[in-house]
Amino acid sequence: MTLRRRGEKATISIQEHMAIDVCPGPIRPIKQISDYFPRFPRGLPPDAGPRAAAPPDASARPAAAGAGRRSPSDGAREDDEDVDQLFGAYGSSPGPSPGPSPARPPAKPPEDEPDADGYESDDCTALGTLDFSLLYDQENSALHCTITKAKGLKPMDHNGLADPYVKLHLLPGASKANKLRTKTLRNTLNPTWNETLTYYGITDEDMIRKTLRISVCDEDKFRHNEFIGETRVPLKKLKANHTKTFSICLEKQLPVDKTEDKSLEERGRILISLKYSSQKQGLLVGIVRCAHLAAMDANGYSDPYVKTYLRPDVDKKSKHKTAVKKKTLNPEFNEEFCYEIKHGDLAKKSLEVTVWDYDIGKSNDFIGGVVLGINAKGERLKHWFDCLKNKDKRIERWHTLTSELPGAVLSD
Numbered sequence: 001m002t003l004r005r006r007g008e009k010a011t012i013s014i015q016e017h018m019a020i021d022v023c024p025g026p027i028r029p030i031k032q033i034s035d036y037f038p039r040f041p042r043g044l045p046p047d048a049g050p051r052a053a054a055p056p057d058a059s060a061r062p063a064a065a066g067a068g069r070r071s072p073s074d075g076a077r078e079d080d081e082d083v084d085q086l087f088g089a090y091g092s093s094p095g096p097s098p099g100p101s102p103a104r105p106p107a108k109p110p111e112d113e114p115d116a117d118g119y120e121s122d123d124c125t126a127l128g129t130l131d132f133s134l135l136y137d138q139e140n141s142a143l144h145c146t147i148t149k150a151k152g153l154k155p156m157d158h159n160g161l162a163d164p165y166v167k168l169h170l171l172p173g174a175s176k177a178n179k180l181r182t183k184t185l186r187n188t189l190n191p192t193w194n195e196t197l198t199y200y201g202i203t204d205e206d207m208i209r210k211t212l213r214i215s216v217c218d219e220d221k222f223r224h225n226e227f228i229g230e231t232r233v234p235l236k237k238l239k240a241n242h243t244k245t246f247s248i249c250l251e252k253q254l255p256v257d258k259t260e261d262k263s264l265e266e267r268g269r270i271l272i273s274l275k276y277s278s279q280k281q282g283l284l285v286g287i288v289r290c291a292h293l294a295a296m297d298a299n300g301y302s303d304p305y306v307k308t309y310l311r312p313d314v315d316k317k318s319k320h321k322t323a324v325k326k327k328t329l330n331p332e333f334n335e336e337f338c339y340e341i342k343h344g345d346l347a348k349k350s351l352e353v354t355v356w357d358y359d360i361g362k363s364n365d366f367i368g369g370v371v372l373g374i375n376a377k378g379e380r381l382k383h384w385f386d387c388l389k390n391k392d393k394r395i396e397r398w399h400t401l402t403s404e405l406p407g408a409v410l411s412d
Contacts, residue, residue, distance in 0.1 A: 127229035127250040128153035128189070130166075130216060134233065136207060138240040141398050143199040145212070147182050149192040150250075156218035156226050161187045163220070164228065168197055169213040170206075170292075171232070176300045177268065177292040177329040184219045200330070201269040201291035201398045207235045216250060227253055267368030267401040268293035268329070270306070272353060273336075274372070274387035275394040282340040283310070283387075285351065287322050288396065289332040296357035296365040301327045303358040304367060310339050311350050311373075324358045346388055347374055355401060368401025 131148040147166045156162040167181040178199065185191040215230040229250025238244055273286030287306045296302045303326050310318040318339060325331035341349070350373025357365040372384045383397040 126154055127252070128216070129247060129249050130214065130229075130231060131245075131247045132214065133243050133245040134212070134238055135243045136202065136235070136238050136240050138204070141200065141202050143202045143212075143235070144196055145180070145198070145214075146196045147193045147214075149190070149194070150216060151190050153189045153191070153216065153250075154228050155189060156228065157187075159187070161189055162218045162228065163187065164189075164191050164216055165219055166193065167215050167217060168199075169215070170199065171211045171213050173266070173292075176295060199291070200289060201271065203398065207238065207240075210235050215253075230254065266292065266294075267403050268355065269398050269400050270353065270355065270370065271396060271398050272370075272372070272383070273394050273396040274351075274383060276343055276346065276387060276391050277338075278343075278392055280338060280340070281342070282338045283346060283351075284336055284338050284394075285320070285353075286336040286394075286396075287333045287353070289330070289334070290355060291330050291398075293329040293331070293355065293401075294367055295329060296367060297327075297359075299327070301329055302365075302367065303327060304329075304331050304355055305358055306333060307354050307356065308337060309352040310341070311352055343388070343391065349373065350375060351384070353399075368403055370399045370401055372399075 128150055129152060130150045133146045133148065135144040135146075136142075137144060145168055150164060150166075153162055153164055163184050163186050165182050165184040167179060170178040180197040180199070182193050182195045182197065185193065212233045212235060213230060214233070216228045218226040218228055220226060230253060231246075231248045231250060232254070233246065269291045271288040271290070273284075273288060275284040275286075276282075277284055285308055287308070290304060290306070293302055293304055303324055305324045306322045308318075308320045313319075320337040322333045322335045325333070350371055352369065352371050354369035355367040357367055359365060370380060372380045374381070374384065376384060379397060380399060383395065383399070386395050
């Protein structure tokens with residue numbers, strides 16, 4: 001103890017201050033919650049068993065020495081040790097061990113083992129789900145895609161929401177020719193569209209080899225639209241004339257195969273109707289619509305129109321031409337032309353149909369064509385034969401355009 005003179009202020013050292021105000025008792029380490037639940041890689045070690053009984057002399061000495069003066073901190077420490085021993089002994093085998101077990105290598109921590117299924121569930125949670133249905137109308141060669149709703153989409157805007165829309169592509173051959181899209185819904189992560197998009201000119205062959213790609217995107221007025229997620233459905237999974245409903249988790253963007261078979265490239269398709277009218281004594285040729293036309297302009301579209309000829313055309317008076325449809329690859333014409341001719345003479349004729357892209361100030365571009373007649377093959381021959389066989393009956397068929405048209409002059 002330090003002596004001080006009369007009138008002198010008492011001073012306390014920093015050690016005395018800490019001992020008096022901050023550390024009233026002995027300092028013990030704080031137990032962690034993990035100390036009460038020991039972790040073992042493959043169960044408990046074989047030598048874990050009930051706590052061995054302490055020797056009598058060892059227990060007697062502390063008991064005699066500390067009798068009547070146990071502090072609360074000592075009691076708490078012993079209680080903690082009892083709990084440790086209890087959990088350490090729990091689950092151990094009561095029977096004798098057959099022998100010393102070989103040392104086991106330490107197990108890898110869980111974070112070092114990737115969860116293969118976790119990525120899919122994470123994407124599903126982060127990107128959202130999409131509900132839609134598909135129907136292949138075999139009679140009308142149409143694929144109806146009804147986009148119902150989406151749930152839990154990934155936020156894409158600063159306000160924590162998105163402006164989602166859905167677009168469709170047919171693979172292989174994804175382009176503007178076969179792209180369809182829904183309207184955009186503003187500021188929502190749970191949009192409901194209930195919108196049906198239809199592909200025309202779909203054949204049984206398409207249903208075997210094509211895949212429908214469905215993408216959900218966020219529309220942005222001042223930047224490029226952002227991709228949210230997608231799913232792909234092979235059309236061979238669908239049954240003709242049966243609606244199939246889907247509720248699928250969106251996935252990250254998948255790469256599109258650039259090495260597609262070039263033989264599968266098409267110039268487009270055209271829906272033609274034929275009817276021989278006994279009343280008008282002539283052949284009625286209807287140009288209904290085209291689908292998936294090749295893009296001929298720099299903007300990725302075409303300005304298509306259709307021309308028809310009945311060959312051989314000695315007088316050069318058989319030319320008919322539809323109106324021009326601007327900036328589209330899926331034009332709808334619904335125009336009909338009449339060729340006055342006797343029914344018996346049709347067997348000597350062939351119908352030439354060509355599709356062109358209209359250009360201002362330069363020659364028009366040839367897109368594709370098809371020839372129906374007695375010298376044709378496949379569906380083109382069958383269509384012509386059915387027309388001759390069934391008078392006064394309108395017969396519609398889809399035909400694939402070809403880039404080469406034998407006997408035709410490829411200029412307008």
